[in-house]
Amino acid sequence: MKTLSISVAYMPLVDALPLIAAQELGFAEAEGIALDLVAAPSWSSVRDMLSFGRVDAAHLLSPMPVAMALGLGSVTTPLAAVSVLSANGNMIGVSRTVEQRLRDQGYGFDFGDARAAAQALAKATEGTLTIGVPFPFSMHVELLNYWLDSTGLSDPGIEIRTVPPPLMAQALRDGSIDAFCVGEPWGSVAVEQEVGALLLPGKAIWSFAPEKVLAVRSGWAETEPELLMRMMRAVWRAARWAARPESRTAAAEMLSRPGYLDVPAELIDRALTGQFIISGRGDQRNTDGHVDFFDGAANFPWRSQAKWIGSRLAHRFGLDQRQAQATAAGVFRSDLFRAALQNTGADLPGASQKLEGAIRHPTAVASLKGGLILKPDTFFDGQVFEPLDEK
Amino acid sequence: MGMSTPLSIVVVEEDRDRAIAIGDALRSSGDCEVHVIVDTSGLARKIAAHAPDIVLIDYDNPTRDMLEELTLASGPLERPVAMFVSGAAGGLAQAAVEAGVSAYVVDGLRPERIKPVIDTAVARFQMVRQMRTELAETRRALEERKVIDRAKGLVMKAKGVNEEQAYMLLRKTAMDQGRRVADVAEALVTASGLLS
Incomplete structure (x- = not known):
């Protein structure tokens, strides 16, 4: 069988692991394909490379293809999110100045209570709180807005500003931001450079947020279904490997190479184990499953997750809710995910959408093989998102 | 076209000499005002202050994501900036992306006004990119030479x-281990630094 090459653009982040492992560990080869991985300098360039055909697939922030389908932002090529590459994995942190003000109030940095963190942060803020995020269409922005809206933290005045992740530590140092929400390893890099402290993992706001997706052009999905399915299977098997605790050491070493993330393996290991050093004082906090690559059907692109994103974007940009949710749902291609993984041993859920935020404990659900257990997907404020019906 | 006001172009380039070279090339290619932004902190705000028709930035510049905020500016007085490629003249845009130039263009600007700007920018950015690669390679070669000299001394x-x-x-040793001499050095x- 001739090996066919598929070019894939990615941003050098811990959650690019399933793509990198699919190529490095032979999961791609087993499907008769090779992934030609192209590191990108910015999310805009990942999007453009995919939109204009320089690559055929990409690691994307989950809201990006939804925003494009809604006509938001500068490029609107129709894309298909064929699987979720990871759930959670973002980190919220603050500058040393804000950290000190929080400590002066007696705040304990519990690393879990989102409401208490917001209250403490509101008290520690004088004037406007400027928060750095990697991209305007990102789970980072959606989580921050959700958190700010339902805690009243937006009252002191919040400015959310785009800062490329590798420049986040510098922006904290020069005072152009007071806080950040960013994917690992960049939060830990800020701690290591002694310019910031970690406040909350993203999952303290939404415990099962679809973070990155594997995206292709919708047109390409139609003309190259066979290649697409092979890639999806290879990446799914790599994700299964990545989720095993015994893979962590090898995964951290692999990602740390100069060709990929080029940061020390020890920093990457923090995101994989969920054991973080949160400040220059060296205090440690643990979070269970900081980034989820596989368990609890993490890779399944739930139409209701897309609708949540669509709903939040509609709220922010004044679009029609029902229409935005319907358009968004069409981007998360649970149909293609089912088609690609039906004979692989994957346990697929019976439904393609769910209430988001209603699962409070690990819960068995109807599935192809009857063994699927979903993980808690609650929001910190206990709200449940009920997706609107599509007419 | 003769009656229209000059195009206002913003070039984002951190290297001042190169920025000037690109600006000169653009000015000589037609009727336009060129503003150069060298310091990229607060980039979106600086660009918005110029209210340009076109923004040009190196494709590899990571601060490019800051520009995406401009496309979200929705106030009635703010000028909508869209990436050029989303507009009608798709072929030109693809050429720009492939050459390593990102062009953000105000919606509704006529393609015949944009083309000479993009053509000039593509040529100039490619030259800059090549020079930059060569410089990086020269620098690396020099650094490697220094390390090899120290290793030889040891x-x-x-x-x-x-x-x-x-x-x-x-x-x-390098050949036996399948590594580069510079890496062994x-x-x-x-x-030896650790042991001394």
């Missing part, structure tokens, strides 16, 4: 051999 002292023999030994220099 081998000469430790083994009591001359310079040529020291280099031969480094090269043989660097390992040696690091190790």
Whole structure:
């Protein structure tokens, strides 16, 4: 069988692991394909490379293809999110100045209570709180807005500003931001450079947020279904490997190479184990499953997750809710995910959408093989998102 | 076209000399005002202050994501900026992206006004990119030479051999281990630093 090459653009982040492992560990080869991985300098360039055909697939922030389908932002090529590459994995942190003000109030940095963190942060803020995020269409922005809206933290005045992740530590140092929400390893890099402290993992706001997706052009999905399915299977098997605790050491070493993330393996290991050093004082906090690559059907692109994103974007940009949710749902291609993984041993859920935020404990659900257990997907404020019906 | 006001172009380029070269090339290609932004902190705000028709930025510049905020500006007085490629003249845009230029263009600008700007920018950015690659390679070669010289010195002292023999030994080790001479030299220099 001739090996066919598929070019894939990615941003050098811990959650690019399933793509990198699919190529490095032979999961791609087993499907008769090779992934030609192209590191990108910015999310805009990942999007453009995919939109204009320089690559055929990409690691994307989950809201990006939804925003494009809604006509938001500068490029609107129709894309298909064929699987979720990871759930959670973002980190919220603050500058040393804000950290000190929080400590002066007696705040304990519990690393879990989102409401208490917001209250403490509101008290520690004088004037406007400027928060750095990697991209305007990102789970980072959606989580921050959700958190700010339902805690009243937006009252002191919040400015959310785009800062490329590798420049986040510098922006904290020069005072152009007071806080950040960013994917690992960049939060830990800020701690290591002694310019910031970690406040909350993203999952303290939404415990099962679809973070990155594997995206292709919708047109390409139609003309190259066979290649697409092979890639999806290879990446799914790599994700299964990545989720095993015994893979962590090898995964951290692999990602740390100069060709990929080029940061020390020890920093990457923090995101994989969920054991973080949160400040220059060296205090440690643990979070269970900081980034989820596989368990609890993490890779399944739930139409209701897309609708949540669509709903939040509609709220922010004044679009029609029902229409935005319907358009968004069409981007998360649970149909293609089912088609690609039906004979692989994957346990697929019976439904393609769910209430988001209603699962409070690990819960068995109807599935192809009857063994699927979903993980808690609650929001910190206990709200449940009920997706609107599509007419 | 003769009656229209000059195009206002913003070039984002952190290297001042190159920024000036690009600006000059654009000015000579037609009727336009060129503003150069060298310091990229607060980039979106600086660009918005110029209210340009076109923004040009190197494709590899990571601060490019800051520009995406401009496309979200929704106030009635703010000028909508869209990436050029989303507009009608798709072919030109693809050429720009492939050449490594990102162009953000105000919606509704006529393609015939944009084309000379993009053509000039593509040529100039490509030249800048090539120079940058060459410079990085030269710098790396110089640094590697320095490390190899230090490693040679260490081998000469430790083994009591001359310079040529020291280099031969480094090269043989590299070949045996399937590594580059510079990498072996660097390992040696690091190790000796630890032990001294």
